[in-house]
Amino acid sequence: MNARRASRWCAALAIAAAGAVVFAQAPPATPQATQMDSMAQTYVKLVLAMGLHDTDYVDAYYGPPEWRQEVQTQRPSLDEIALSAGRLSAALSTSAAASGEMERLRREYLDRQLAALRARIRMLKGERLSFDEESKALYDAVAPTHPESHFRKILDALEKRFPGEGPLVARYDAWRKPFVIPREKLDSVFQTAIKACRERTAGHLTLPADESFTVEYVTNKSWSGYNWYQGNYRSLIQVNTDLPIYIDRAIDLACHEGYPGHHVYNVLLEKHLVRDRGWMEFSVYPLFSPQSLIAEGTANFGIEVAFPGEERAEYEHRVLFPAAGLDPSRAAEYYEVQALVEQLSYAGNEAARRYLNGTIDAAAAAAWLEEYALMSPERAKQRVRFFDQYRSYVINYNLGKDMVRRHIESRGGTPGNPKQRWEEFGRLLSSPRLPSGLTGGGGGGER
């Protein structure tokens, strides 16, 4: 997940008397650019206004604090926000055509982000969308549907790996016990993983010299980790310690929330789009929007970019297992099983789809997650709480990752070409590309 408030605003930016934002490095404004900037400012205020009605909506904001104050003073109703958003969409559709690729992407991005905002208003006002309609409206993508038989084949392979009586998830959980990171070693293991992820990322992407983040350990959340981007190249990363944290989560969280995941994504958007170009719409991050599919997809795919192929198991064997006091000779075995379990990731989407469509209740959704996604009973319950809070957002993780992979590999960033892989990855993190604008196949249909 990602970011939150804290409206510190330093940067090479000044607020002019008329309220316009002036950037030291921003290119000279053309009439089209001025028109887009004005529409972008209206969009930012609409997103901030949504935050008054939906506490999870504004994931990050580091633009001018005056804009937030203005919205807080005016306190527009949902109907007023809907009216303004409709007008802005209409104005955008009749505005001057974009002159280059980045400008074209900017315009399309604003259009889709606005459409998602309008869909979220309809949801808050009580309109019921199906799971797939909702994910299309909010995240610009639809996850494939898989029958039970698809997961059954993978579960059969795991049954052979863990023969015995009782539910497979109980046998799998018992086998996993020796791979839990002891609580007292959690922070040192995470810090080691973060350092490794940062080194690998900084070797391929140019990061601002003063970027950094802090890590906090929290409880009683529906998610396992969260990056709250603060602006000014800073993140606060929270790790939820409600449930046992297994050794694979160290690299997963360090890459996903930090390098080259959410922290780097937000830092590069701030650097390349907000500061260098003055595109203020990127100073706000509405959680229920297409941007989240790109955010979660790049954060998950980034793990493979930073640790391709066998490198991860090798690194964990050599460094992280010893750091956590775990038996390094079992690292390869652990990752062989994890690779199989990873293939069950779409089972989580099926549980969410059925639950949110109203065909199964919370208890049945948790039971489905235990049986088909091999989640422990506690983890399954936490996941259903996540469904309640974030709904079809779940598709952004696995579908997002698959879409990002296809996009990067279709542009030559294959595993055999790591230089191009990092280049394409960095380009995606620095541009306003929509899920439907990714190449290599979209998010619909059966696979």
Ligand SMILES: [Zn+2]
């Ligand atoms: Zn995330």
